Amino acid sequence: MTSMPSPGAGPADEPDPVLAGAPPPAPAPTPAPASEPGQEPGPRGRLTVYLGAAPGVGKTCEMLDDARRRLARGTDVVVALVETHGRAETAVRVRGLPEVPRLRVVHRGVELGELDVDAVVARRPQVVCIDELAHSNAPGSRNAWRWQDVAEILAAGIDVLATVNVQHLESLGDDVEQITGVRQRETVPDQVVRDAAQVQLVDLTPQALRRRLAHGNVYRAEQIDASLASYFREGNLTALRELALLWLADRVDDALVRYRAEHEIAETWPARERVVVAVTGGPESETLLRRAARIAARAAGAELHAVHVLATDGLPSATADVIAAERALVERLGGTLHSVVGEDVAHAVVDLAQGVNATMVVVGVSRRSRVREALLGSTASEVARLAGSIDVHLVTHDQARARRGVRRGASPLSRPRRLWGWGFALVMPALLTWGFHGVVGAELTTQVLLFLATSVGAALLGGLGPALAAAIVSFLCLNWFFVAPRGRLTVAEPENLLALGVFVVISGAVALVVDHAARRSAQAFRARAEASALAGLSRSVLAGQDTSEAVVERLAETFGLARVELAERAGDGWRVLASASRDGVPEGTTTVVEVDDERRLVLDGRPLPAGDRRVLDAFAAQAGIVVEHRRLREEAARAAVAERSDAARSALLAAVSHDLRTPLAAMRTALDGLGGPGLDDDDRAVLLETASASTDRLGRLIDDLLDLSRLQAGAVAPALREVSLDEVVPLAVEPYLGLVTLDLPEDLPFVRTDAALLERVVENLVANAVRYGAGEPVLVGTSAVQSVVEVRIVDRGPGVDDVAKARMFQPFERLGQATGSGIGLGLAVADGLARAMGATIVVEDTPGGGLTAVVVVPRAVRDGEEEGER
Numbered sequence: 001m002t003s004m005p006s007p008g009a010g011p012a013d014e015p016d017p018v019l020a021g022a023p024p025p026a027p028a029p030t031p032a033p034a035s036e037p038g039q040e041p042g043p044r045g046r047l048t049v050y051l052g053a054a055p056g057v058g059k060t061c062e063m064l065d066d067a068r069r070r071l072a073r074g075t076d077v078v079v080a081l082v083e084t085h086g087r088a089e090t091a092v093r094v095r096g097l098p099e100v101p102r103l104r105v106v107h108r109g110v111e112l113g114e115l116d117v118d119a120v121v122a123r124r125p126q127v128v129c130i131d132e133l134a135h136s137n138a139p140g141s142r143n144a145w146r147w148q149d150v151a152e153i154l155a156a157g158i159d160v161l162a163t164v165n166v167q168h169l170e171s172l173g174d175d176v177e178q179i180t181g182v183r184q185r186e187t188v189p190d191q192v193v194r195d196a197a198q199v200q201l202v203d204l205t206p207q208a209l210r211r212r213l214a215h216g217n218v219y220r221a222e223q224i225d226a227s228l229a230s231y232f233r234e235g236n237l238t239a240l241r242e243l244a245l246l247w248l249a250d251r252v253d254d255a256l257v258r259y260r261a262e263h264e265i266a267e268t269w270p271a272r273e274r275v276v277v278a279v280t281g282g283p284e285s286e287t288l289l290r291r292a293a294r295i296a297a298r299a300a301g302a303e304l305h306a307v308h309v310l311a312t313d314g315l316p317s318a319t320a321d322v323i324a325a326e327r328a329l330v331e332r333l334g335g336t337l338h339s340v341v342g343e344d345v346a347h348a349v350v351d352l353a354q355g356v357n358a359t360m361v362v363v364g365v366s367r368r369s370r371v372r373e374a375l376l377g378s379t380a381s382e383v384a385r386l387a388g389s390i391d392v393h394l395v396t397h398d399q400a401r402a403r404r405g406v407r408r409g410a411s412p413l414s415r416p417r418r419l420w421g422w423g424f425a426l427v428m429p430a431l432l433t434w435g436f437h438g439v440v441g442a443e444l445t446t447q448v449l450l451f452l453a454t455s456v457g458a459a460l461l462g463g464l465g466p467a468l469a470a471a472i473v474s475f476l477c478l479n480w481f482f483v484a485p486r487g488r489l490t491v492a493e494p495e496n497l498l499a500l501g502v503f504v505v506i507s508g509a510v511a512l513v514v515d516h517a518a519r520r521s522a523q524a525f526r527a528r529a530e531a532s533a534l535a536g537l538s539r540s541v542l543a544g545q546d547t548s549e550a551v552v553e554r555l556a557e558t559f560g561l562a563r564v565e566l567a568e569r570a571g572d573g574w575r576v577l578a579s580a581s582r583d584g585v586p587e588g589t590t591t592v593v594e595v596d597d598e599r600r601l602v603l604d605g606r607p608l609p610a611g612d613r614r615v616l617d618a619f620a621a622q623a624g625i626v627v628e629h630r631r632l633r634e635e636a637a638r639a640a641v642a643e644r645s646d647a648a649r650s651a652l653l654a655a656v657s658h659d660l661r662t663p664l665a666a667m668r669t670a671l672d673g674l675g676g677p678g679l680d681d682d683d684r685a686v687l688l689e690t691a692s693a694s695t696d697r698l699g700r701l702i703d704d705l706l707d708l709s710r711l712q713a714g715a716v717a718p719a720l721r722e723v724s725l726d727e728v729v730p731l732a733v734e735p736y737l738g739l740v741t742l743d744l745p746e747d748l749p750f751v752r753t754d755a756a757l758l759e760r761v762v763e764n765l766v767a768n769a770v771r772y773g774a775g776e777p778v779l780v781g782t783s784a785v786q787s788v789v790e791v792r793i794v795d796r797g798p799g800v801d802d803v804a805k806a807r808m809f810q811p812f813e814r815l816g817q818a819t820g821s822g823i824g825l826g827l828a829v830a831d832g833l834a835r836a837m838g839a840t841i842v843v844e845d846t847p848g849g850g851l852t853a854v855v856v857v858p859r860a861v862r863d864g865e866e867e868g869e870r
Contacts, residue, residue: 045154046197049133050163053244054237056209056218059163059202060131064093067129067161071097076126081115081146083131087217100128105138112138117149120158127159134168134188147188164188166244179239180231181786201248206237214847228847230785273302276353277362278345278383281308281322284364284397286329291395292362293333304335305356309348346382353390360391421462425470428454433477447482448503455507459514467511475504548578548627552601556580561605566627569598577627595624666694718754718837722860725782728755729791732762733780739770743781750860751789754837758857761839762791764830765853769795772851784859791855799851805843 048066052059060082071077078098084090100120102113114137120128130153135146143149150160167176170187177183193199204212210232212218219227277292279285289306296302308323323339330337342348353361366378384392432450451474459467480487548566556564563581567574577599593601601620670691674684725748733740751758762780769778776796783790800808809831834841834855842854 043157045156045158045160047150047154047195048159048161048198048200049193049196050161050200050202051193051244051248052163052165052202053204053241054167054209054232055165056212057202057204059165060090061093062200062202063129063131063161063163064090064097067097067127068093070127077129078120078123078125078127079129080120081113081130081132086220089217097129098125105141107138107140114138114141115146115149117142117152120153121156124156125158127161128153129161131163133162133164133192134184134186136186145186145188147192151192164193166240166247169193169247172243172247175243176240177786179243180236182231183786199248201244203241203244206234206241209237210234224847230783230790273298273360274305274356274358275302275360275362276305276307276349276356276358278349278364278379279306279308279326280364281326285322285326287397288362288364288395289326289329289333289335292393293335295360295362295393296335303356304330304333305352305358306330306335306337307349307352308337308339309345310339310341344382345379346386349379349383350386350390353387358390360393361387362393362395365394365396418462418466421458421466422469424461425454425458425466426473428457429470429473429477432474433481436482444478444482447478451478452503452506455503456510459507459511463514464511467507467514471504471507471511474507478503548630549580551626552578553580555601555603556582559603559605561603563602563604565602566595567600567602568627574600593620595620599624599627663694663698667691667698670694716757716833716836718757720752720754720837722750723753723755723758724748724750725789725791728759729762729780729782732759733766735763736766736770736778739773740766740778740780743779745782748782748789749784751857752860753839753857757833757837758839758855761830761834761841761855762793764826765793765841765855768826769793769797769851769853772797774798776850787859788856789859791857793853793855794846794850795852796846796848796850799845799849800843808843809841 050059050063064079064082067077067079078100079094080100081102082090082094084094100116100123103116103119105112105114115130130146130150133147133150137143137146137149143152150162153160166172167180167184168187169190171190173184173187209218210228213224213228213232216224273296275292275296277288279288292306293304296304306326308326327337338352340348340352342351349361349363352358361383363380363383366380380392380394384394429451432447432454436447454474455467455470458470552564552566555561561582563579565579566577568577569575591603593603595601667690670687673679673687674691679687725744729744730742733742766778766780773795774797779792779794781792781794783792809827831841839855839857842856844852844854846852
C-alpha cells in the first residue's frame with residue numbers, strides 16, 4: 001500500500017496531544033520465542049518508509065508522530081536510532097519514547113553511535129524507529145550500510161519505520177547530481193524501498209521549506225545563507241519534489257499492474273485516462289490524431305498512444321515519409337507512436353489498448369464501399385466487438401467511403417527476367433502440347449499438373465504478367481487438345497471442368513504470391529538503402545561535420561555521382577558554396593534539385609530513378625539547414641561585436657560628459673585654494689586630501705574606461721593558469737578591511753583563471769557591496785560546487801528589483817540614481833572581465849534583504865583527474 005501525504009504532512013504547527021502530557025506507559029515487551037534449529041523462520045517484519053523530497057520536509061517528525069500514535073494504541077514501539085541534528089521539533093518528539101541504546105564504535109579516536117542490531121533483536125519490540133535508511137555504518141561494522149541492518153531486523157519479524165530522502169535512491173543519483181550539483185555518496189537500492197509494505201510521501205512546498213530553513217528550523221544559523229543559495233534553491237527543490245512524485249507514481253502503477261496480474265483481471269481499469277488512436281498512414285490519420293489529442297487533453301495527466309499496424313512481414317503499407325510525418329505529429333501532440341506487427345488489424349489495436357490499460361480507442365470510419373464492408377466487414381466494427389470494457393470512439397473524416405485505388409506500379413523484377421518469363425510462358429505450353437501428342441494414353445491429371453508447373457515456373461521467373469499469360473495459354477491448350485470433345489472449347493465431363501477451374505485458380509494465386517513477395521523484397525531493399533544513406537548523413541552531422549562540403553561529399557558517395565555542387569543565387573547568376581567530385585565516374589545527365597528559393601543542388605552523373613528523389617530531397621533539406629545555420633551563426637557573431645562596440649561608445653560618451661567633470665572640478669578647486677593667501681595648516685590638509693581623493697577617483701575612472709574599451713574591442717587576452725583563491729580573494733578585499741568578513745576554507749580546489757583579472761572582478765563587486773550595504777559588514781565566502789568554485793559577495797543593503805538586475809551590468813548604471821558617488825562602470829567592467837576569462841557573475845536576493853553577487857569560476861583539472869571526477 002502506498003500512502004499519499006495528508007494536508008498536514010510535515011511538522012505540525014500545533015503540538016501533538018501526546019506531547020502535551022506524560023506519554024502513556026509502554027506495555028511490557030512480549031518476547032517472541034526464538035526459532036529452534038530446523039524450525040521454519042517466523043513471519044518477516046513490515047517496512048514502512050517515509051519518503052521526503054529534501055532534508056527538512058518533516059519525515060522524521062512524521063515517523064515519530066506515527067510511533068506515538070501506535071504507542072497510544074498499546075503497540076510496543078521503541079526508537080533504535082533517530083538523528084535530531086539539533087532540531088527542537090525532532091528532539092521533543094523523541095522525548096518519552098522507549099529507546100534502545102546505540103552501539104558505541106570508536107573510529108580514528110572519535111566515538112560514534114551506530115544502530116545496535118543485536119540489541120534490537122534481543123529486545124524484540126513490535127515496531128522500531130530507524131532514521132536515515134541510506135546512512136553508511138562506521139568502518140568495521142558488521143554491515144556496511146544501515147539498510148542492511150534493517151534487513152536483519154525485518155528478517156527477525158520486527159516491523160520497521162524508516163526515513164529516506166529521494167536524493168538517496170540509487171537510480172536517481174545522476175538526476176540529483178545534474179539538478180543540485182552534489183553527488184550523493186550514501187544511497188539505498190531502489191528495490192529496498194519498492195519492497196516496503198508502505199511508502200508514505202512527506203511533502204512540503206519549496207516556498208514553505210525555504211521559510212523553515214530561513215527560520216532556523218533545519219540548519220544552524222551560520223549555514224542558512226549558503227544552503228538557501230545553493231542546494232535549497234527553489235528550482236532545485238521543485239525538481240526534487242517532482243522526482244519524488246514521479247518515482248512514487250511509478251511504484252503505484254507497478255502495484256496496480258501486480259494486483260491485476262495476481263487476481264487475473266484482464267479488463268482495463270480507468271485509473272488514468274489513456275487514449276489509443278489507430279492510424280493507417282492515409283490522409284485521414286491527421287484528423288484522427290488531432291481528434292484523439294483533444295479527447296486526451298480533457299483529462300489531466302492523460303496519455304495519448306497512436307498505433308500503426310504493420311503486416312506480419314514487418315514492412316509498412318505506407319511510405320517511410322508518411323510514417324515519419326505521423327511520428328512527428330504524434331510527438332508534437334505529446335503522444336507516443338507504436339508500430340506493431342499483426343495480421344489482423346483490429347486484434348492488434350485492441351491488444352495494444354489492453355496492454356497500456358487504455359480507456360478509449362479512437363478509430364476512423366471505414367473507407368470501404370458498402371458492398372465491400374457488407375462482405376468483408378470493417379476494422380472499426382471489429383475493434384468495437386473486441387474492445388470489451390474499453391470505449392470505442394468512431395470519427396468521421398473526408399476520406400470516408402472513398403475508394404482506395406491501389407496503384408501496383410511497374411513490376412519490381414528486372415527487364416531481362418521479365419522477358420525470359422514471357423518467353424517461357426508462351427513457348428513452354430506449346431512444347432508440352434507437342435510432346436503430349438506423341439504420348440499415347442497420357443492421363444488428363446498428369447497433363448494438368450505439368451501445365452500447372454509451367455504457370456508456376458513462369459510466375460517464379462517473370463512475375464504476375466507472364467504467370468497469367470501462361471495460365472491462359474495452358475488452359476486453352478488443355479481445353480482444345482486434351483479435354484473431350486477435342487478441337488472445341490467446350491467441356492463434356494464435370495470432373496474435367498473442375499480440374500480446369502482449379503488449375504486457373506492455383507495459377508493465378510501463385511502468380512499473385514510471387515509478385516507480392518518480389519515487391520516486398522524490393523521495398524525492403526530500398527528501405528534499407530535509404531535508411532543507411534540517411535543514417536550516414538546523420539552520423540556525419542552529429543560528428544561535427546556540419547558543413548556543406550560534408551553534405552555534398554556524402555551525396556556524391558551515396559548516389560555514385562561524378563560531381564555535386566551546392567550553389568546559392570548571387571544576382572543574376574549562381575555562386576558555388578561547396579562542391580564534390582569523384583574520379584573514375586563518367587559524367588552524364590545533369591539533375592537540378594531546388595533546396596529553397598535561394599539555393600539548389602546540381603548533380604552530374606547517371607540518371608536517377610524517381611524512387612531516389614525522396615532520399616535526394618532529404619539530402620537537399622539537410623544541406624539547406626546546414627547553410628542556414630552557418631549563416632545565422634555568422635550573423636549572430638557580427639551582431640554581438642556591433643552591440644559591444646555600440647555599448648562601449650555609449651559608455652565612453654556618458655562617462656566623459658558627466659563623471660570626468662566631477663573629479664576635475666574638485667581638483668581645480670583644491671589647487672586654486674592652495675594658491676590663495678592666509679591658509680592655515682588644517683585648511684591646507686583638507687585641500688590636499690580633496691585633491692588626492694579626486695585624483696584617485698579620476699584614476700579609477702580612467703582604469704575602468706580603458707578596461708571597458710579593451711573588452712569591447714576584444715583586446716583582453718587573459719593568462720589562464722591554475723590559481724588558488726588564497727592568492728586572489730584576500731588581496732581583493734584588502735582595501736575594505738574592517739568592512740568585510742572573509743570566509744575562505746582551506747580545502748578549496750584550484751581554479752583555472754587569470755589571477756589579476758579575477759582580483760579586479762572581486763574588488764569591483766566588493767566595492768559595490770560596501771557602497772550600497774547600508775553600513776552592514778559585507779560577507780565574502782567561497783565554496784566548491786561540482787565542476788566550479790563560487791565566490792559569493794553578500795550585502796545587507798536595500799537589494800535590487802528584477803528590472804534593475806537585468807540592466808545593472810550595463811555601463812553607467814547606478815541603481816537608477818542620477819546623482820551620488822560612483823561612476824556606474826565598475827559592474828560593467830567586472831562582468832566583461834569575468835566573461836573574458838571564462839567565468840560568470842550571477843546576482844540573487846540575499847535571504848532577509850540585500851543582494852548577493854556570485855562569481856562562478858571553473859575548477860582546474862589537475863594531472864590524473866578526469867572531467868567526471870571533479
